[in-house]
Amino acid sequence: MVEIVPYENCYLSGIVDMILSIQRDEFQIDITLDDQPDLLDIPAFYQKGSGNFWMALKGSEVIGTVSLLDIGGGKAALRKMFVKQSFRGAQRGVAGCLLKTLLTWSASIGISDVYLGTTTAFLAAHRFYEKNGFLEILETELPPSFPKMSVDTKFYRQMIKPSYVLPKRADLEGKK
Structure with a gap:
């Protein structure tokens, strides 16, 4: 069974190994851990403000x-x-569950837009994002605060619809 859970420090080496393996070995992207200091301090980089970091785990992997x-x-x-x-x-x-977790979180905390940058090498990722409501945008349409990586050459945006929680029946009855 696969679980989607927020980041825990005990998984850091598994995260780093997986990401670097995909980037360097599978897609031959010339990027190192030194180029990604965010991976060495995930809580300080991602788990602040409205941000978060999730992992898909199969057992402890x-x-x-x-x-x-x-x-x-x-x-x-x-x-x-x-x-x-x-x-x-x-x-x-797995990818769909990770993305759904992120988008649900975004809607629940009032994020209006989610942007992403990717490389042209990730063709399947492009199709995945497009199937899941992301629209390709020009680099000039990114907000000034968007953290563009040197390998980013293709950009996407999804507008997030606000979510709300329906009042419970007991709450409605109390307002009569």
Whole structure:
């Protein structure tokens, strides 16, 4: 069974190993851990303001990640969306669960827009984002606070509909 849970420090080495393996070995992107200092202090970087960081776990194995970086003004950046190759695909649903967790969180805390940057090498990711309501935008349409990585060449945005909680029946009855 796969669980989606917020970041816990005991999984840091699994997160770093998985992300670097995907970036460097699978997609031959010339990026190092030194280029990604956010990975060494996830709570301080992601779990502040409206941000958060989630992991997909199969047992104690990290098989996926996604994070939401608060960039101010009710806007956020989707970062670190990675799923191990053997757990990808619609039939597995890991990426969809990670994204749903992020978007549900965003709506519940009043985020109005989620932006992301990616590389042209991640073709399946482009299709995934587009199927899930992200629209491609020009780099010039990014908010000034968007943290563009040197490898980012393709950008997306999703407007988030606010969520609300329906009042409980007992709450309604008390207002008569």
